[in-house]
Amino acid sequence: xxxxxxxxxxxxxxxxxxxxxxxxxxxxxxxxxxxxxxxxxxxxxxxxxxxxxxxxxxxxxxxxxxxxxxxxxxxxxxxxxxxxxxxxxxxxxxxxxxxxxxxxxxxxxxxxxxxxxxxxxxxxxxxxxxxxxxxxxxxxxxxxxxxxxxxxxxxxxxxxxxxxxxxxxxxxxxxxxxxxxxxxxxxxxxxxxxxxxxxxxxxxxxxxxxxxxxxxxxxxxxxxxxxxxxxxxxxxxxxxxxxxxxxxxxxxxxxxxxxxxxxxxxxxxxxxxxxxxxxxxxxxxxxxxxxxxxxxxxxxxxxxxxx
Amino acid sequence: xxxxxxxxxxxxxxxxxxxxxxxxxxxxxxxxxxxxxxxxxxxxxxxxxxxxxxxxxxxxxxxxxxxxxxxxxxxxxxxxxxxxxxxxxxxxxxxxxxxxxxxxxxxxxxxxxxxxxxxxxxxxxxxxxxxxxxxxxxxxxxxxxxxxxxxxxxxxxxxxxxxxxxxxxxxxxxxxxxxxxxxxxxxxxxxxxxxxxxxxxxxxxxxxxxxxxxxxxxxxxxxxxxxxxxxxxxxxxxxxxxxxxxxxxxxxxxxxxxxxxxxxxxxxxxxxxxxxxxxxxxxxxxxxxxxxxxxxxxxxxxxxxxxxxxxxxxxxxxxxxxxxxxxxxxxxxxxxxxxxxxxxxxxxxxxxxxxxxxxxxxxxxxxxxxxxxxxxxxxxxxxxxxxxxxxxxxxxxxxxxxxxxxxxxxxxxxxxxxxxxxxxxxxxxx
Numbered sequence: 001x002x003x004x005x006x007x008x009x010x011x012x013x014x015x016x017x018x019x020x021x022x023x024x025x026x027x028x029x030x031x032x033x034x035x036x037x038x039x040x041x042x043x044x045x046x047x048x049x050x051x052x053x054x055x056x057x058x059x060x061x062x063x064x065x066x067x068x069x070x071x072x073x074x075x076x077x078x079x080x081x082x083x084x085x086x087x088x089x090x091x092x093x094x095x096x097x098x099x100x101x102x103x104x105x106x107x108x109x110x111x112x113x114x115x116x117x118x119x120x121x122x123x124x125x126x127x128x129x130x131x132x133x134x135x136x137x138x139x140x141x142x143x144x145x146x147x148x149x150x151x152x153x154x155x156x157x158x159x160x161x162x163x164x165x166x167x168x169x170x171x172x173x174x175x176x177x178x179x180x181x182x183x184x185x186x187x188x189x190x191x192x193x194x195x196x197x198x199x200x201x202x203x204x205x206x207x208x209x210x211x212x213x214x215x216x217x218x219x220x221x222x223x224x225x226x227x228x229x230x231x232x233x234x235x236x237x238x239x240x241x242x243x244x245x246x247x248x249x250x251x252x253x254x255x256x257x258x259x260x261x262x263x264x265x266x267x268x269x270x271x272x273x274x275x276x277x278x279x280x281x282x283x284x285x286x287x288x289x290x291x292x293x294x295x296x297x298x299x300x301x302x303x304x305x306x307x
Numbered sequence: 308x309x310x311x312x313x314x315x316x317x318x319x320x321x322x323x324x325x326x327x328x329x330x331x332x333x334x335x336x337x338x339x340x341x342x343x344x345x346x347x348x349x350x351x352x353x354x355x356x357x358x359x360x361x362x363x364x365x366x367x368x369x370x371x372x373x374x375x376x377x378x379x380x381x382x383x384x385x386x387x388x389x390x391x392x393x394x395x396x397x398x399x400x401x402x403x404x405x406x407x408x409x410x411x412x413x414x415x416x417x418x419x420x421x422x423x424x425x426x427x428x429x430x431x432x433x434x435x436x437x438x439x440x441x442x443x444x445x446x447x448x449x450x451x452x453x454x455x456x457x458x459x460x461x462x463x464x465x466x467x468x469x470x471x472x473x474x475x476x477x478x479x480x481x482x483x484x485x486x487x488x489x490x491x492x493x494x495x496x497x498x499x500x501x502x503x504x505x506x507x508x509x510x511x512x513x514x515x516x517x518x519x520x521x522x523x524x525x526x527x528x529x530x531x532x533x534x535x536x537x538x539x540x541x542x543x544x545x546x547x548x549x550x551x552x553x554x555x556x557x558x559x560x561x562x563x564x565x566x567x568x569x570x571x572x573x574x575x576x577x578x579x580x581x582x583x584x585x586x587x588x589x590x591x592x593x594x595x596x597x598x599x600x601x602x603x604x605x606x607x608x609x610x611x612x613x614x615x616x617x618x619x620x621x622x623x624x625x626x627x628x629x630x631x632x633x634x635x636x637x638x639x640x641x642x643x644x645x646x647x648x649x650x651x652x653x654x655x656x657x658x659x660x661x662x663x664x665x666x667x668x669x670x671x672x673x674x675x676x677x678x679x680x681x682x683x684x685x686x687x688x689x690x691x692x693x694x695x696x697x698x699x700x701x702x703x704x705x706x707x708x709x710x711x712x713x714x715x716x717x718x719x720x721x722x723x724x725x726x727x728x729x730x731x732x733x734x735x736x737x
Contacts, residue, residue: 100417111526254608280605
């Protein structure tokens with residue numbers, strides 16, 4: 001507000017030169033009871049600002065207290081009658097329905113976790129971005145203050161530099177620890193001062209068809225950073241042409257290019273799979289595939305150990 | 308509101324000052340002011356000296372400001388005490404209800420998603436009607452969905468997408484049993500893609516209530532209702548979750564993020580025909596109007612809805628004025644400097660020293676807000692209170708502005724930093 005006042009007024013007085021202003025003690029002709037003070041200033045806008053501040057604050061305070069003095073019970077009653085009636089109607093009901101569903105509360109818990117655990121991965125080659133994907137932080141090494149993030153090998157393929165992108169668009173550079181083409185798993189490390197929560201890698205051997213899962217990632221572009229989709233496990237131990245190593249989890253949560261490397265969570269907030277592929281033709285929908293987390297865990301430890 | 312108020316005050320203030328005879332002597336001469344006996348001016352060397360009665364000025368200004376400010380302060384007082392009082396009232400009611408529950412007079416039923424879906428199906432889902440768009444020769448050229456949100460006697464108001472009624476000559480509301488009722492377009496907002504129609508009917512039709520879209524959570528279960536692929540699939544209901552909030556993206560394919568709506572992104576299946584249809588929360592409240600989805604062979608489950616709070620503000624405007632006063636359009640085309648450093652290298656454009664963010668202007672659309680103020684090649688670094696970092700940040704922060712707001716723009720032109728003030732934001736020009 002101040003800024004606007006000053007800019008506006010200084011334009012008006014521009015070019016008038018500096019002026020000395022002295023106020024004169026006279027009979028108090030004003031309705032105000034402030035004592036007349038002598039002010040000396042060489043700047044017109046300083047005076048203007050001073051008067052403005054003084055008057056503004058006074059007017060506000062005075063009107064406020066005037067109104068407050070006028071407020072009586074009737075005033076309150078008028079304002080609140082409708083609201084009161086409405087809310088008291090509740091008391092006439094014999095039954096009140098309250099939405100309480102564990103699925104919803106568990107989704108919220110997973111969303112909160114995913115928001116501080118799943119990030120964007122940007123792969124560059126010769127300074128130009130060539131691929132974007134998702135990844136989830138599964139480990140923090142305190143001694144080196146380093147976070148470990150798992151993503152897909154096809155996300156980092158062909159890159160010579162890697163960045164982790166956060167929801168506020170800030171980035172840190174990441175190191176590629178290693179990758180495995182057969183399973184399509186890669187591990188990156190990075191350092192950051194941000195609040196990052198490490199997600200637990202769960203157990204995919206106990207998964208069942210029909211179980212709810214939540215996919216988290218950055219579909220299409222980072223415009224849709226941190227998207228959440230809900231689905232169920234449609235099938236287990238699926239094979240995809242061209243890969244005999246991995247027995248995939250099939251699910252119907254919507255995933256899209258950019259979700260690659262992002263996790264699917266169970267409702268307990270554990271990662272049970274890493275999204276890697278889906279069928280994409282005009283006649284097919286709801287067929288996404290994830291690498292079971294147990295497969296990923298084996299590969300991750302091999303990569304970490306330098307095998 | 309506040310902004311508006313402040314500008315009134317400044318205008319009044321300067322008026323008052325000049326009205327008091329608060330003039331300044333030109334250098335080297337003496338002026339006697341006549342409007343107030345307390346004012347004398349004299350000259351001293353090359354500096355003017357003015358003696359004034361500050362109290363008198365203050366009191367005159369006081370009276371004028373008082374007059375103009377009273378209603379606003381009254382509203383502020385009401386807002387202040389309302390909040391306090393509502394909290395007390397709320398707490399009292401909760402206590403009362405809890406007592407009743409303890410006494411066994413009220414039974415509380417925990418309701419699951421299934422029960423809420425059935426409730427929705429039986430109630431507000433039926434406020435979603437069909438809209439048929441006829442051309443001049445009386446042929447249906449488009450169909451979509453619409454939501455009845457208001458009833459006044461036998462007059463019903465329906466909100467839908469502008470693109471559902473686009474280029475139409477006449478319109479009909481289509482009910483589930485196939486009944487068609489003549490409807491009239493009250494107005495539209497092409498930018499946000501909303502339109503309001505009204506129709507008259509003595510039938511007792513369902514009316515939705517607007518929910519508060521600001522209270523939506525990522526992961527919240529939502530339900531879409533509409534007529535995908537036409538009225539053969541009337542009233543289709545699909546469920547999903549909120550995938551993301553406040554999504555801004557490039558809709559018209561010009562590589563610039565569109566700055567009008569922070570969409571709700573969700574994964575409930577929607578298809579053409581769902582346009583203008585409802586997105587509900589599990590309270591059965593309208594929390595969005597489905598408008599668009601990303602559509603390509605490899606994309607699925609990325610639907611977008613206009614949040615109900617923006618929708619509500621726009622339909623209220625349209626009801627009142629026939630047009631929306633919500634979203635101003637700047638009418639500029641620009642390159643986001645921060646995100647496109649290579650562009651300037653390729654184009655051989657040298658940016659001023661130290662400039663690494665801002666909007667490099669490549670086009671100004673006639674008759675829009677910035678027409679006459681901005682030139683090609685200007686680098687805008689501040690618009691209103693938004694210091695430009697990136698286009699994403701800008702569109703999000705700029706979304707607080709409404710048509711009629713007065714802003715200033717800071718830009719760099721030929722190496723000079725220039726501030727242009729008193730630019731009034733305009734609505735889109737059709």
